[in-house]
Amino acid sequence: MSFNELGLSPHILRAVKELGYEQPTPIQQQAIPAILAGQDVLGGAQTGTGKTAGFTLPMLHRLLANHGRGGRRQVRALVLTPTRELAAQVGESIIKYAHHLPFRTLIAYGGVSIKPNLDAIKLGVDILVATPGRLLDLLTQGALTLTQLEVLVLDEADRMLDMGFITDIRRIMKALPDTRQTLLFSATFSSDIKALADDLLREPTLIEVDPSNTAADQVTQRIIQVDRERRRELLSHMIGRGNWQRVLVFVRTKQIADRLAQQMQKDGLNTVAIHGDKSQGARNRALADFREGKVRVLVATDIAARGLDIDQLPHVINFELPQMAEDYIHRIGRTGRAGRGGEAISLVSQDELGQLKDIEALIGQSLQVEILDGYEPSGKPSRQTLPGSKPVQNPPRARGHANAKGGKGKPAAGKGKSEGSKKPAPARKREVVGEDIGFTPMRRLPKAQRGDFQDNSNEE
Ligand code: AMP
16 A cells, blocks of 8 residues: 555645655554544554554644634644653654644643743644643643644553553543544553543544554564673673664663663763653753764663654663563564564563563563573572572573574574673673662652753744
């Protein structure tokens, strides 16, 4: 199928062509006709599938059809995203897709000055991309009315619920007209998401490109069991030995992110951490440096890295497994995007083998556990072993690389010799980074911490 067959305006097709898209991705093939037909959509799509264009292109077409009617310019399309980074990314994509259209797009998120948002709204905004907190600020200040809204998009709705935005979303809904078209996208379908969809969508068309909860097909998944306190050493070793130039590393907490970044830096790898405590400017800079190749390793918490679209990201590392199994899918979805292959490597300590089982159950795949020469687990009791009980011996299902196979037709867990199997790592002083890994529950920052403001308006 070609883009020309979808019935989109020539101005939109021109932008798509200029971006070098040759044919619509599977989600685009399904979503575009449904949205053009005015249907509500419940989309089960991971990032990396082209879902942004999937909802944006038909949305723009519909906005164009009614453009110029009515008086003062008011918001006609609203895209809600869970994080600032995702708002910026989606907003920038919309601006590209709308390059030849007469629309004004505003990207509004907390942590930066609200004043430029207010100025942009005064001039008139057609498309608003916002995080829930900032949108509520704008609504409560009376800066914005959404009574003319035609299309509402909830992007990464599962993450919005995880982050505790449900009350905000319900408050926002009260400001919206009932006659709108609603599009809800989510990588996973929990009962909460289904309940939200039941409330917000009218007879939605269900669109699923991958069966829900299935890990991205392009990604080779490797699980390496290693002692908690040797993970950093192994990680630096793999990056150096494989000469990897762009590596995204996931950790659970801000503290671990900072500490790991410092230690990797000491290992001679140019590394930056991004997490919710970093200023928006610092996060944007870190991302830009990583995208441009000035930074080799980006260490991120789940929230900070959510939805990031980084071209050519061949390696994603789970330095620790995520607390919630669903996040595993989000994390590994950072690599293998838009048809390119990628490798997601999880460094797993003995006490995480239980979490690994949850992940395997979620993705419906059994993942082979490798042990690399020179990094064999010591078999010491884990922190989570109950006092008085024997350490649980969970023998890995494969040792070394040669006999390690991926589950369910996935590629074997690596090609050729593994980084660690050629020669044992030199005995180095072990720095403990994982000892105090704790779980910081995901939550919204209180208003006071959402900080200052800056201009994000983008106008034609
Ligand atoms: P998304 O899932 O929307 O974050 O998109 C993932 C990546 O795929 C982005 O870099 C898009 O620019 C790219 N992309 C989206 N649609 C297409 C397409 N039809 N052909 C090629 N690349 C695309």
